[in-house]
Amino acid sequence: MKIAVVGTGYVGLVAGACLAENGNDVICVDKDAAKVRALQRGRIPIYEPGLEEMVRRNRAEKRLAFTTDLPKGVRSSQIVFIAVGTPTGEDGSADLRHVLEVARQIGKSMNGYKVVVDKSTVPVGTSEKVRAVIQKETSHPFSVVSNPEFLKQGAAIEDFMKPDRVVIGAEDQRAGQIMKELYAPFTRTGAPIMMMDCASAELCKYAANAMLATRISFMNEVANVCELVGADVDQVRRGVASDRRIGAAFLFPGVGYGGSCFPKDVKAMMKFASAKSYEFEILRAVENVNERQKVRLVAKMKQHFGSLAGKRIGIWGLAFKPKTDDMREAPVVPLIQALLDAGASVAAFDPEAMKIARGIFGNRVDFKEKSYEVLAGADALVLVTEWNEFREPDWTRIKKLMKTPVVFDGRNIYNPDHLRGLGFTYHAMGRR
Numbered sequence: 001m002k003i004a005v006v007g008t009g010y011v012g013l014v015a016g017a018c019l020a021e022n023g024n025d026v027i028c029v030d031k032d033a034a035k036v037r038a039l040q041r042g043r044i045p046i047y048e049p050g051l052e053e054m055v056r057r058n059r060a061e062k063r064l065a066f067t068t069d070l071p072k073g074v075r076s077s078q079i080v081f082i083a084v085g086t087p088t089g090e091d092g093s094a095d096l097r098h099v100l101e102v103a104r105q106i107g108k109s110m111n112g113y114k115v116v117v118d119k120s121t122v123p124v125g126t127s128e129k130v131r132a133v134i135q136k137e138t139s140h141p142f143s144v145v146s147n148p149e150f151l152k153q154g155a156a157i158e159d160f161m162k163p164d165r166v167v168i169g170a171e172d173q174r175a176g177q178i179m180k181e182l183y184a185p186f187t188r189t190g191a192p193i194m195m196m197d198c199a200s201a202e203l204c205k206y207a208a209n210a211m212l213a214t215r216i217s218f219m220n221e222v223a224n225v226c227e228l229v230g231a232d233v234d235q236v237r238r239g240v241a242s243d244r245r246i247g248a249a250f251l252f253p254g255v256g257y258g259g260s261c262f263p264k265d266v267k268a269m270m271k272f273a274s275a276k277s278y279e280f281e282i283l284r285a286v287e288n289v290n291e292r293q294k295v296r297l298v299a300k301m302k303q304h305f306g307s308l309a310g311k312r313i314g315i316w317g318l319a320f321k322p323k324t325d326d327m328r329e330a331p332v333v334p335l336i337q338a339l340l341d342a343g344a345s346v347a348a349f350d351p352e353a354m355k356i357a358r359g360i361f362g363n364r365v366d367f368k369e370k371s372y373e374v375l376a377g378a379d380a381l382v383l384v385t386e387w388n389e390f391r392e393p394d395w396t397r398i399k400k401l402m403k404t405p406v407v408f409d410g411r412n413i414y415n416p417d418h419l420r421g422l423g424f425t426y427h428a429m430g431r432r
């Protein structure tokens with residue numbers, strides 16, 4: 001099929017590459033000329049495992065191209081995906097400016113029947129708005145489809161190629177059939193293609209993200225209570241997760257959720273519910289708990305050291321989660337800010353997010369090129385993002401480098417007995 005994907009960010013670029021991988025002709029459109037130039041030269045602007053090779057392969061096969069020319073992309077395609085950002089607006093709701101601007105441009109560029117697919121995460125009713133905007137610009141026939149994306153950064157290729165399910169909100173049969181054909185190769189393993197109305201499809205995405213954020217905040221509260229009552233969250237988690245009604249995913253306590261999706265989608269869902277006079281009280285609590293959790297490690301550090309003034313803190317991990325360079329809403333940002341405000345100095349390392357982190361903190365943080373370099377003279381090591389390379393470090397070497405052997409494990413990845421046996425003071429989240 002001939003496809004245009006507008007927006008070549010984490011979602012659009014992955015979707016474009018994966019659609020090309022299954023034999024479609026894909027043209028990816030972005031208004032960011034520098035990004036498009038880089039992509040045309042084979043350079044990938046984001047870190048996502050497997051993406052670079054997939055883009056290279058499909059460009060070489062001439063199934064994948066990049067342009068800033070939206071009309072050209074639209075005219076040469078039957079299916080046009082909208083995959084631009086929907087950031088949090090000033091009042092907390094999803095800002096639809098980019099989506100509606102792209103819709104308008106699509107409308108102006110129409111030269112025949114198109115299926116316009118909204119892949120961005122958008123509040124209920126957006127497909128109607130997109131339809132109205134396009135309608136104003138063209139007399140050509142078109143369908144609007146809602147097709148929310150559920151990929152996880154860090155495993156985006158795998159998720160897109162082998163989704164748990166594909167959700168398609170389509171109001172007419174013609175578009176529904178085209179979408180089913182498009183996704184058939186991705187669902188050969190039996191994953192369902194779920195056809196529904198647009199409003200339900202749009203809400204699916206928010207409900208899924210809000211549920212996951214709720215599990216994280218819930219488990220963080222369980223961990224905090226564990227500390228107060230003398231229980232161990234690892235044991236509690238195992239006991240709870242083995243219940244098949246609950247399951248094991250998303251039950252790990254930590255430093256709070258971040259990223260470009262959970263914080264903004266939780267906010268947006270509260271907002272569109274309250275626009276209908278419904279207060280989504282659970283989500284308000286989920287958000288509050290998350291804000292508190294982001295600086296909980298700092299409180300632990302203050303408790304340990306008394307004052308943080310003059311202390312040197314080494315940080316491992318800056319991205320909001322492993323296997324991505326994304327630092328949007330990363331919990332490490334308020335954590336580092338709180339350390340700096342308390343008079344500590346911070347050295348930090350991340351395998352992929354250093355460039356972005358430098359853009360945020362400049363020279364207020366001492367960024368190091370290698371993980372062990374942040375430990376020289378450090379009063380404490382704080383593990384924030386659980387990259388694989390941090391999982392089995394050389395503790396003897398670490399102890400020699402540090403001023404005092406103190407570890408704050410924000411993800412509960414280290415063995416407390418082992419570390420204490422080696423002479424470290426070990427703090428974690430809800431563990432004994």
Ligand code: NAD
Nearest residue numbers: 007008009010011030031032083084085086098120121149
């Ligand atoms: P992103 O910010 O990485 O990428 C958006 C891209 O759209 C940018 O490259 C930007 O230049 C481009 N763009 C903006 N306006 C444009 C225009 N008028 N014309 C052409 N290009 C334009 O965003 P993202 O993380 O890929 O997210 C996109 C959408 O997908 C959001 O709604 C998000 O909530 C949703 N989503 C994201 C994820 C994720 O893990 N990042 C997962 C599922 C869904």
